[in-house]
Amino acid sequence: MNIKKILYTTALFVSAGTLSVQAQDKKATEKTTEDKTIAEEIEVVRPYKPVLAEAVKLRRSPDLNDVQTYKARFNYGLTNRRLELNSDINKLQAQQVAQERPDTLLNNFLKGGLGTSATTLAEAYINIGRDEGLQAGGFFRHFGQEGKLNGQKFNQQQLSVFGKSIMDEFTLSGRINYQRNGLYFYGQDPNGSFINENPEKQAFNFIEAEGEIASSYTPDEAALSYAAKINGYVWSDRFNAKENSVVLNGYLNKRISSFNLGLASSLEMGNTKDLNVNVNNHLLKVNPYIRLQTNGIKINAGINLVQEFGSFSELRIFPAVTADLTLIPEYLQLFGELKGDVNRNSLKQLTDDNPFLMNNIEIQNTVEKISFTGGIKGTGGPGFGYQAKIYHKELEQLPLFVNDFNNPSQFDVIYDFGTTKLLGIEGEISVQISNALKWTGRMNLENYKPASERESWFKPQLRLNSNLLYHVNDKLSFNAAVVLQDDTKAKLYTAQPASPYILPNPDTETVVNVKGFVDFGLGADYKINKKFSAFVKANNILNNQNGRFLYYQAIGFNAFGGLTYSF
Template identity: 65%
Template structure:
């Protein structure tokens, strides 16, 4: 049945195809188009040669695997389970070329008013374990007044040796100051036509033993120092002195327990006087030192023996608190002491001392001071202090009635009170510019005297250094002091008691005017060995007086050469 359907279908398609072809031929004939016959044999099928056949994906089966050869070994190392930050090892710097130290120099200069300067310094070298050295200086001038001459010589030899546990040092000092009693009263110029000469000599020996620094904060610390001197003038005055100081300290936790002790033996002789003046001091203390604070509390036990005998105990308390590290500290002190007076100390202040001076000690009953100090940044430092001090037997200089150009020492019997303010400042703008200044304002309240003679109420000092370049440096200094009062006797005191209790009926008060002393200097470095310098003093050329009747030298200038080696 299916074959009959298949036959009928094939015949139908064949007949339809023939009729369609004949119909197209008739249409072409009707249009006059060329008639052609197309015979279809089979469909077109392109065939490519075997050589140009390409696969759609490359065949990777023929790629060979490359295996590298390694040579290695296993290190036997312990695994450290340490999570702490390891310390970095600083890279060592290359050795620097050893610098050539200049340990010695000599200096010489001359100038106006017969100024003569000679100076020398010697040292063994850079070995800190053993050092020996010496220093010498001579300076002299001649003023315009009759015998207004002065000269001074200083000689010092010193040594130091650093041992395993201690440091030993010592020195020998010699000083000589020569001058004349050239003081002149302008109202009585004929009273001193032939000034007497004065020469003060001083020989000192000193030795010290100190425990070396150790990082052990609980170590036992100690120090021992001995000092003695001989002093004399051109006449009959002589003085000998010996002192021995000791110090021990032991730290326990945040506390320090210590003891400072000293003994002083002094003897002063003149033609009519002889005084033995000795002291013994004991200062036990306890100190608390923690971060930002240091407080020391103790007592000062002082025993006088010899010509004077007394026993006194004073407080000795100091405190220092850091409010802002490096910028602001607050400090305070409460103390008392017995200040030993001596002819050496008096002549260091006033070399025109009379003969047969009475020497006695001054008791500093109670002193209180408090202030602040710190820095305001790089190159800036400051300190300000307020103090209140009380003295018994305050020594004062007065002109002698007979020899008006010589000074006696009197003692203001009773309680002298001093209230003062002290300020210091240091400013370093750069490596080339530095300025320092100091101010003292004192208010003296004498016990029996009308004034505290020759004690200034205001004193200012300042210093300025400017480095222009590596070779040239300038410096300047100024000292300012206000008026002081001096006492003159209109008649000779009847007895020594009038030196203790003043008698205003035979006294005259004289004002010694204040002064401003300005000086400048310059140094020029020629090379590493030679340099030249110049200095000018009293630029305002004021013939002021520090002590009544004694004018200082006016304007003077000198210069010279220094050699370093």
């Protein structure tokens, strides 16, 4: 029995061992086969088991009976404030904008230039700087040119000092000017009717002083407004002509409700001397008025009382009425004026208009008997402004220029005795498309009906002025200007006229046409840096030789340039 059990047990272990060997062989075979195709590497990492050092281990449990709490100390500041039940939306407070840093102003500059036609230019301007209560400075300018004709030379010097003080109740201002004009009587006839080989030299000296006091602005509408000004000058030429003048002006205005009561007055005292001339020409003007200003309507009604005394003596009373009606605020406004006045003629005024005058000029006053003006003005939007008016004047003793019989290169002054009628139209437009482009234009159309003369000598019917300014960028800018004048008429004597001259004699006179002209100029400015800039300018680009007066040609095309230094 034991032997059978041993045999059975031995057979069972042998069978199990055989199966185990076969299985291992098979797996080895399969593994061998797989190794031929796939290479794998298996890395087994065991989990991390931290080991604490003996010193870190806590051997005791926490004390759960520690229940002590920490009490912080607080300090309270209670404000007794009323509770407001307001459901309205509170106004938002705008945040203050940080004050801009003021720009550094360059108050002074020096300018100089040279060019063709012997052109010389020198300018200087000096100012004390930014001050709300005091302004003072000075200005100097020299400009000279020379043409191709014999004696065709011009030069001008100007020096001015000014000041202004703004106080709480009034403002004081004043200035002193000196001006000198040098030239030659270079007129000559291209057709050879007379010879002017040695043109005479002429020079005008003018010294002027002016002072003014005016009330400062006040919000009190019932306050009294006032102003007073005094102006005086001394004038002389290179020969024997001398002139002086003192003018006093005063103004008072008092507002009562919608009305203004005012008084404007002036006293003009002048004396003109030459070899054969000594004229005391004085005027006293008084202009009381009442002004209504309400609801876009402004009417100023008064009289202009003028007393001539000295060499002339006569009292005249003229109307002085102006009206403004606003139809569309800022866009359309109608205006009109009806007035009369006496205009004092002087050698200073006449030589400013025509510097080629002879000696012993007769001085008379021009009476503006009646003058009417009406028109419209306003804006057409941002950057666009306009004005157009029509006017009619009746003038007594209108001064006119005529060539002297003995010396045609010099001019005499005659007066159109009687009433000259003038009808004119004037229009002006200003367009600013942007900060880079601005254009202005002005046109005058005038029609004269002389009293005793055949024509209003050297009075053009059409005058046109236009200016264009274009900024390419902050450094470069261009400018252009056009001046146009229509043909005029001149009178030449064929025989010696009567002296003193009163009425024209057609048998001893002839009419000559003086051609008009167009003067077109271009200029450019370039800012090199904050202190230096360069400029260039060209005049009479069309090279037009026609001048304003007979026998006097204009300087042809000329150009000059230079530098400006600001400090």
